[in-house]
């Protein structure tokens with residue numbers, strides 16, 4: 001591997017730094033990185049720094065980077081000289097091109113297959129494939145020979161989860177500062193979460209799967225007509241104060257408070273948005289629900305910074321990971 005002299009590493013100084021496709025504030029946000037992540041910068045231009053972002057070229061505002069004293073070859077994500085191996089513990093496991101269910105499938109692995117770990121990100125492990133190249137596998141579908149890294153040892157096999165994408169049809173929910181509707185964002189997110197939960201072994205029922213109007217009573221009765229273990233409602237917040245930001249998880253019945261806490265804790269760790277904690281919420285779908293029920297407000301679409309994150313595939317993937325892990329933590333107790 002040759003590393004050019006100009007390449008150097010920096011730490012991220014902002015709590016959440018948006019990665020854009022071009023060195024231009026108007027260009028698309030392709031993802032984001034969290035505080036103290038180390039990035040390798042290959043070029044600087046007019047206040048922007050060019051970085052490698054999951055194999056893609058991305059640009060970040062260089063004012064939020066601080067120099068580290070390492071050279072690129074010492075970056076922790078490169079040259080992982082690890083003998084650590086993982087064993088696949090399920091059949092038909094998808095190997096993906098990146099660390100999340102939104103990435104394309106590049107192959108399959110079966111129970112007992114062994115791979116060397118190249119890298120790790122969140123709940124996902126990057127492994128060296130036998131035919132050359134690498135791929136990513138969800139951490140809960142593998143077990144590790146050393147120190148139980150990654151952590152995911154459980155699955156959601158046997159659990160049924162009702163996913164409720166808020167609003168729909170003639171009920172748009174909140175309107176984002178750029179005109180986007182909450183109902184559109186909630187269904188996109190519900191689909192990402194559903195896919196992740198199914199990969200973790202859960203049975204997933206959705207209260208709506210397209211842009212249709214479903215009454216609150218019917219949403220709850222979906223929950224009542226299946227032997228579901230949890231009801232998870234997905235919403236986004238809005239405020240006239242544009243700087244208001246963050247994620248809150250609500251519960252109504254005391255018996256749902258623990259589930260709300262386990263999911264909120266993972267959202268706080270994995271999404272990069274501030275945590276506004278767990279709160280009591282007197283919402284119809286919680287109050288009348290026969291199951292353990294929570295409602296997530298996954299950021300403020302009135303806040304331009306929250307909205308830029310919310311619209312990325314990485315955010316959906318991170319929330320999907322957080323909800324899956326939160327449910328595993330809760331049911332694993």
Ligand SMILES: [Zn+2]
Pocket residue numbers: 166167173174182235236
């Ligand atoms: Zn809503």
